[in-house]
Amino acid sequence: MTRKKTRQQQAPLDRLTDALVDDVLATSDAELLNEAQAEDDNGAAVARRAFERACRPAAQRQLQTSKRQVRGRRLAGANIRALDPKTARGWLDEFIASHPETANKLNDAPAAGDQLSDEDVYGMLEMLQKRGARKQKAIDQNSR
Amino acid sequence: MHAKDSGALLLTPLEVKRAVSALPRAHWLRLHKVARALCRNAHFEAEDLLQDAFTRALEGSRRCARTVNIVHFLVGVMRSIASDWRKACKRRLEIIGPASPTGLLQEVVVKVRDERPAADDWIASAQEATCIKRAILDLFADDGVAQRMLEGIFDGMAGEELRSLTELSQTQFASKRRLIRRRIDKAFPQEWKP
Numbered sequence: 001m002t003r004k005k006t007r008q009q010q011a012p013l014d015r016l017t018d019a020l021v022d023d024v025l026a027t028s029d030a031e032l033l034n035e036a037q038a039e040d041d042n043g044a045a046v047a048r049r050a051f052e053r054a055c056r057p058a059a060q061r062q063l064q065t066s067k068r069q070v071r072g073r074r075l076a077g078a079n080i081r082a083l084d085p086k087t088a089r090g091w092l093d094e095f096i097a098s099h100p101e102t103a104n105k106l107n108d109a110p111a112a113g114d115q116l117s118d119e120d121v122y123g124m125l126e127m128l129q130k131r132g133a134r135k136q137k138a139i140d141q142n143s144r
Numbered sequence: 145m146h147a148k149d150s151g152a153l154l155l156t157p158l159e160v161k162r163a164v165s166a167l168p169r170a171h172w173l174r175l176h177k178v179a180r181a182l183c184r185n186a187h188f189e190a191e192d193l194l195q196d197a198f199t200r201a202l203e204g205s206r207r208c209a210r211t212v213n214i215v216h217f218l219v220g221v222m223r224s225i226a227s228d229w230r231k232a233c234k235r236r237l238e239i240i241g242p243a244s245p246t247g248l249l250q251e252v253v254v255k256v257r258d259e260r261p262a263a264d265d266w267i268a269s270a271q272e273a274t275c276i277k278r279a280i281l282d283l284f285a286d287d288g289v290a291q292r293m294l295e296g297i298f299d300g301m302a303g304e305e306l307r308s309l310t311e312l313s314q315t316q317f318a319s320k321r322r323l324i325r326r327r328i329d330k331a332f333p334q335e336w337k338p
Contacts, residue, residue, distance in 0.1 A: 044176065
């Protein structure tokens with residue numbers, strides 16, 4: 001009942017996504033394995049890799065994630081304020097772990113163990129986001 | 145119920161780690177396919193979503209009940225994270241330069257704009273959604289039943305109601321839904337694009 005009500009409130013593409021997820025859950029193991037073989041799908045390896053990364057100590061994990069997120073446009077496109085405080089803090093830690101030289105240039109960059117308020121974390125992420133956007137704009141202009 | 149009692153009903157992070165480590169290949173495939181489906185609408189990578197879900201489960205910020213299938217639990221965590229990320233992408237900010245001459249990061253004034261999209265954005269995004277829906281339906285130009293099923297899904301139908309619409313048997317319905325998923329997976333390997 002609750003699910004149905006939720007579906008009615010969703011956008012059509014979200015409803016389709018839900019239906020696709022339900023189908024994946026309802027598909028038998030054998031069929032999934034057959035599909036993977038037919039489509040040369042390496043999804044199992046990708047999922048395992050994500051799990052292995054999640055099992056690593058936090059510092060290593062953050063470094064790996066940040067490297068990948070340069071390709072995925074996590075910081076650039078996101079609305080920082082809409083993140084929950086824990087995720088925002090994780091993103092800032094990831095950035096600092098992967099860009100120590102930039103982090104050192106920031107006023108009041110957090111040293112290890114520093115306790116920043118949520119507001120500080122959001123503010124710093126937004127500034128980093130803004131700097132990234134400016135840098136990209138400069139690159140675009142120079143390339144013309 | 146005491147906190148101690150409720151703790152006994154939940155898997156510990158170590159138990160989660162053992163349970164996930166022992167998953168057979170089909171479940172890894174399942175988790176990846178779900179992540180990919182959820183990311184198609186959220187502009188994030190499936191691997192990021194998977195890693196975040198695993199991390200939350202391993203750190204204990206999301207706890208799995210002993211009675212719940214671990215794969216279904218992880219899918220629930222991914223749905224929740226993807227929903228948060230989608231919301232984060234939709235809302236927008238207004239940043240108003242440093243508020244003081246010192247220009248400290250913490251002193252930048254940030255206003256969060258109304259979360260509701262502006263009229264022009266709304267129209268643009270509605271137009272794009274219509275184009276994507278059209279592109280999806282066009283994938284099944286040779287299959288009226290699949291198109292009917294998709295229209296039903298877009299309209300919010302599910303389960304028995306959707307099956308009745310297609311007039312298929314339970315088995316035929318499952319096969320058709322699978323065909324739809326596989327064709328969409330192939331046509332839209334990453335994001336929805338018109």
